[in-house]
Amino acid sequence: MENALFPNWPDVAPRLIAVGAGREPADLVIRNGIWVNVHSREALPGYSIAVAEGRIASVAADLSHAIGPQTEVIDAKGRYMLPGLCDAHMHIESGMLTPAEFARAVIPHGTTSMFTDPHEIANVLGLDGVRMMHDEALMQPVNIFTQMPSCAPSAPGLETTGMEITPEDVVEAMAWPGIVGLGEMMNFPGVAAADPKMLAEIAATQVAGKTVGGHYASPDLGSAFAAYVAGGPADDHEGTCEADAIARVRQGMRSMMRLGSAWYDVETQITAVTEKGLDPRNFILCTDDCHSGTLVNDGHMNRVVRHAISCGCDPLIAIQMATINTATHFGLEREIGSIAPGRRADVILTSDLTKLPIEQVFARGRLVAEDGKIRVDCPHLEWPDTARNTVHLGKDLTSSNFEIPAPDGANSVRANVIGVVENQAPTQALKADLPVRDGLVEGESGVCQIALVERHRATGGVTNAFVSGFGYTGNMAMASTVAHDSHHMIVVGTDRSQMALAANRLAEVGGGITIFRDGEELALVELPIAGLMSDSPATEVAAKAQKMVDAMQACGCQLNNAYMQHSLLALVVIPELRISDLGLVDVRSFQKIPLLEPQS
Template sequence: MERTWMQSAPALVDVATGRRPADLVIRGGRWVNVYSGEIIPGTDIAVADGRFAFAGPDASHAIGPQTQVIDADGRYLVPGLVDAHMHVESGLVTVTEFARAVIPHGTTSMFIDPHEIANVLGLRGVRLMHDEAQGLPINVYVQVPSCVPSAPGLEHAGAELTPADVATALAWPGMIGLGEVMNFPGVIANDPKMVAEIAATAAAGLTVGGHYASPDLGRAFHAYAAGGPADDHEGTTADDAVARVRQGMRAMLRLGSAWHDVAEQVKAVTERGLDPRNFVLCTDDSHSGTLVRDGHMNRVVRHAIAQGLRPVTAIQMATLNAAQHFGLERELGSIAPGRRADLIVTSDLVTLPVELVFARGCLMARDGALAADLPQFDYPASARGTVKLGRSLGAEDFDIRAPDAAGVTARVIGVVENQAPTRALERRLPVVDGVVQTDPANDVCKIALVERHRATGGVVNGFVSGFGYDRPCAVASTVAHDSHHMIVVGTDTADMARAANRLHEIGGGIVVIAGGEELALVELPIAGLMSDERAEVVAAKADRLVAAMRDCGCTLNNAYMQHSLLALVVIPELRISDMGLVDVTRFQVTDVIAETHADRPRAAKAP
């Protein structure tokens, strides 16, 4: 069992004075000091009991016969990187496999919100991921999901968490606070559930995560800040970041696989001169392919530096700032006495190649390869077999009928590349034999949400624009934030039915079908959200998925991530749920067909 700082303090003092040899000494490095903002050459680091005991010009007094000595050879000594807000399930792998993928990239601490599995399995799903996290050799802190379902009255999830459930989970070891409070209208309206959950978190002395997905920075935003959330990652502009910091919140700037929000928001620091101490870097959602090929928090730090941040400032935002935010400054986020000995060794602060990774004083990775074993964690049978359709679906289930019209004006979900918000569009579409048609020439195809938790057989249909599919095809996924029903997007109803039935057959995943042929499949048997295979295996399958979507005409960056958010009824403007098409600006269900026409629509130019 890991010892606390105070339990280890006598040993750390003895190492610092030379009365006891260190377990590990790293010699001759350039100390990236996130407290002073300096880079200090010629520094030695001594470690004992998994914690830093000494950081100074000469640790030879701490070297004994059994001390492991590593020569940094002038390379930089950087605190282990921290992801302040993320969802493991977005990587399509388990906590263990996610850790296996990111440790070689220098991530040694993660703050995870398992609200994806909570929407499928409830509190027992949160407990499974919590227990898995507790067994890992890096620091994985868990937030209690706050909004399950995320938008009561607008969707039905597979489970529900009550304030009593939240209070129970907050007492588990390793819990760090309340997950992102997505029901921002509930906070603003003093909804009793939101008030109770935030109060319970505050009473426990833990941190309340925020999620204010609205461009309105007026009274609604001020009310949300007054309600208790301590951070927010939904900003997309410099004004968003400025507003949050001015209200005493931490602005979390995210660079995920599909959310590219750092470049604009970091201008609050680089151009407007705001104090960077209240800015934190995070990923939110990272696809397995991104993790395997491009990196994790090292990717975010590199990107932030490329936007004009000083390297040390970017590193502070990915280490110390996050630790301070969660009240863990005395444990994480710096190379300083008493803190857990999490650090990376790198030869360049700008490109940030990660050459050595240590967690709690143990070598975890070398030159991009894992150097330590991680414990195996097996998910029980009760976490599998969660896709329940109740019946086999046919092509007719995906029809939208308008029997008395020659054409309609339809409300269409508009995908915004590299951002979570969507646009509320309207398009004129033809009607043939009483069925509203798609318009591939103008990038309008069908979207359906298939209920998969209670075997109701329910299908809600609508239209979406932005994917660019130009051949008969369908893409289906049981990852559908946040209620995680099944989303099917396609141009051909027969392929849409095949895709939905295929995912029912395998117990969850993602599939691409074109012209009746299966082009790509990612199996996700754990809650229909996660694979039990290695991250690199999942990444290879995801690559085939991306290629198949591209073959169908889709050119969006990380289009699958955009697909998975189309049911997220807490982010404007237009979404789909098991209750219908949802206008998120007004938080109410709306009709797909805005207007019917007696005449056929004229050919329209693509927007």
């Protein structure tokens, strides 16, 4: 496959130098703009940009000598010219879209570079799935860099994935043209304990001279954190407060502050820069997880930058955090992240540096979006049947599969309950006294049932537990084959028969999200590729996702973007309490715990 991310420099350099020296005309000149220089943190009026071979040849006040008969000239009309935005850590699958459709959705928002970790599909399809994501990423008109997933399973011994990633897989992937590093190292206890498999993956990445991504989801900033950093991870996006951000940069990591569809971790951490005055070059903005509705209706990295500015960050610093800081972190400062000679001509024109309307977007010297409309094609991979037939329950489920028997003679029981926290990835480990009816434990008072349904190997296995915080009422159930990171099927409901209906429906359509109430399907988002993504346009997926949100609200859930909380209930590397195919997991101790407390 042609490597669009890294073209042969000897083929490009002679003409780029000739245009920069004034010996040849440019392909494109953007003139009369305000140059947002992220190297010097300045906004310099009256500058022009000369582009050749998709790269910047020169930035100067007068580039009339670079304009020839065939040169395309764009008048910036005094607008700001800033680098294309970079998302430093994200999962394309969370958008419910393929790489092509994700690119189509975010290009009009000014995102021209993405650093993606396809560990969602890795859990379902293994290295083959990663290669499919990588290959479609290389086909796009913008820069989609792939990080090789590191942890499938994320917590060995506590979950069973569809496929596993091995150190040998990592070694192989490091030679692929679009791989820029190792995806987030979620098994932080394994790294701190010097687990040989984790260290082998890190070593393979370091030998290749690439970046090791971090994921340290623990409040312990003592010796365990020091051990984790010593093991090699170079960044972290799991911080939720100022102390987290400060600890990471003091220990030589980059602090990645995220604003996703449901993760609001910028405002609580950016005070490390705005109030404490720490060096902003070690802070990076990212999204982590954005679903299609957010992308279509609210934006992508432009949304994150605007949010950082609204939190008191200087606009030029916020732009640095979404451009040059990211490029430098991944060793790509000479390629992307700034408007300077030799870099790719990824440029945004905007009339306001604070409100950041994205008026024109150029990628590799080509106009790719204008006034919110995409102007280029985003080619699709031909996804094989093996990627479209991944939901295997082994049998039709009935309400009996979701029954939780009580101890003999019990009228009530004390249960361990997963507590959902609005706008955050962590959950709470709660306890609740629940009633027993006809020998079965029932939810009540805001506590409803959760089940993990095995869907990779057709075992017919169902793990049952309880969750609180969604606020559901009536006879309903919501099921999803997006269940980070093992991506079995998560079913949450107040009625066991509705839970069975929802689970069987997703097996019928090959994966996705559905909501049932009183036997009626209120919403369905089909995700036929690995049970995670749709290759339909983002606008269509977003419309179905909005019906899902509306249906959740109609069933009593008023949480912001509660679907994201739903999708993370099986993520056994983020505290405090999660569910897996092996049982209920206390992530504070990384041990399985019983659903029901022993009776005294």
